[in-house]
Amino acid sequence: MSFIEAIKDRARQSRKTIVLPESMEIRTLEATAQILSEDICDVILIGDKDEITNIGMNFDISRATIVDPNSFEQMDAYVAKLVELREKKGMTLEKAGEILKTDALYLGVMMVKMGLADGMVAGAVNSTANVLRPSLQILKTAPNTKLVSSFFVMVVPNCEFGHQGIFVYSDCGLVQNPNAEELAAIAGSSAKSFKSLVGAEPIVGMLSHSTKGSATHPDVDKVVEATKIAKSLYPEYKIDGEFQSDAAIVPSIGAAKAPGNEIAGHANVLVFPDLDAGNICYKLTERLAKADAYGPITQGIAKPVNDLSRGCTAEDIVGVVAITAVQAQ
Incomplete structure (x- = not known):
């Protein structure tokens, strides 16, 4: 089904x-x-x-x-x-x-x-x-929710990555340029949304143009800080980063770029550093991979x-x- x-x-x-x-x-x-x-x-x-x-x-x-x-x-x-x-x-x-x-x-x-x-x-x-x-x-906003954000459920045909080709992409439609605290909140909400809708364990990859220190830039620092906050606030979920997108979803690349990391190469929830990245990526995935894109679905409203x-x-x-x-x- x-x-x-x-x-x-x-x-x-x-x-x-x-x-x-x-x-x-x-x-x-x-x-x-x-x-x-x-x-x-x-x-x-x-x-x-x-x-x-x-x-x-x-x-x-x-x-x-x-x-x-x-x-x-x-x-x-x-x-x-x-x-x-x-x-x-x-x-x-x-x-x-x-x-x-x-x-x-x-x-x-x-x-x-x-x-x-x-x-x-x-x-x-x-x-x-x-x-x-x-x-x-x-x-x-819903109780205990710091931020209203959005996500897409991406269903990619003939895809061996994610959860049977299913991913949550966030935020692709609402929060323009989240700071580290907001990015962490998006990660927690997106993990909860994935578990609720897909019914599988969420594995959250915090995305960047850097994988575990391969580049230095304030944009990378934001994702590193957001990852620390998210792991502290949401210990019930598997969350890690910073990862380049291929290192987040492709097992062989994840193992090469972040050896020993249990999340690298296995992410099914992708948290983008800003709205530009998320919106561009979901539209490219939809058109180039002929994926079904359901959303933007909001999370955090009562x-x-x-x-x-x-x-x-x-x-x-x-x-x-x-x-x-x-x-x-």
């Missing part, structure tokens, strides 16, 4: 409800039809029912719940709760009402906050900043809200929704 089929199966075992606020987007409606036909989870769409039905006329979305902000029976309670949450930031009843009736992302996050939905997926037409802003304002690439397909949305449903379990 493939990674994503296993995720879908897990989602079915404890059925959740995911809100998809970009309901006027054809890819969202195509994905909704597939999600419902495969019985992965329940779906809430936001918007005018006639408009949504018209746009999705070629897809069976009849089992989806459609919430129209202009006739939503619970709107008054949602408005009052948003004011309560954001009153210190100047939120008023009038402003909250306008936001929740006109911005589906805010309404979607409030559905998660209020328990109507278990998670949210968006980003097919919205920027990452727009998707995550209401999440951080309303849901905030409840699961996940962003999509604006170049995503309907199939990509289905995969991220299934992952979000499993996260919500």
Whole structure:
């Protein structure tokens, strides 16, 4: 069974409800039809029912719940709760009402906050900043979490490395230039995410252009320091570095460049030193290795809200929704 089929199966075992606020987007409606036909989870769409039905006329979305902000029976309670949450930031009843009736992302996050939905997926037409802003304002970070970051699950076909060709790449979509403490937090969160979603032991490689002192530079120093912090904070996980990418995943190269190191050559969680490196690498892996890239998946928010690439397909949305449903379990 493939990674994503296993995720879908897990989602079915404890059925959740995911809100998809970009309901006027054809890819969202195509994905909704597939999600419902495969019985992965329940779906809430936001918007005018006639408009949504018209746009999705070629897809069976009849089992989806459609919430129209202009006739939503619970709107008054949602408005009052948003004011309560954001009153210190100047939120008023009038402003909250306008936001929740006109911005589906805010309404979607409030559905998660209020328990109507278990998670949210968006980003097919919205920027990452727009998707995550209401999440951080309303849901905030999970307990004992220092940083919200993101990762991709990369499933590489015919690959002998990682866990049967499966890797977590982090951070590829959110934290621009993490310092050593932030990089360590990303490592810990990514290990936890790998274990939760893949179900195997995470082996974390902290990546650099240097392997165990082969180069000297402040960028290398940051990864070395981050590795020390991560190993101290997360002793339950196998974490080491600094490694060049080949030394992290190829056993023979890991043995040559870091002899005697149990992690070198065996990493399945790759932590990149900055967003440039992570984003470039995941896109190259996706295109050159024809890998499936699921994400960016967020980690560290109190409840699961996940962003999509604006170049995503309907199939990509289905995969991220299934992952979000499993996260919500």
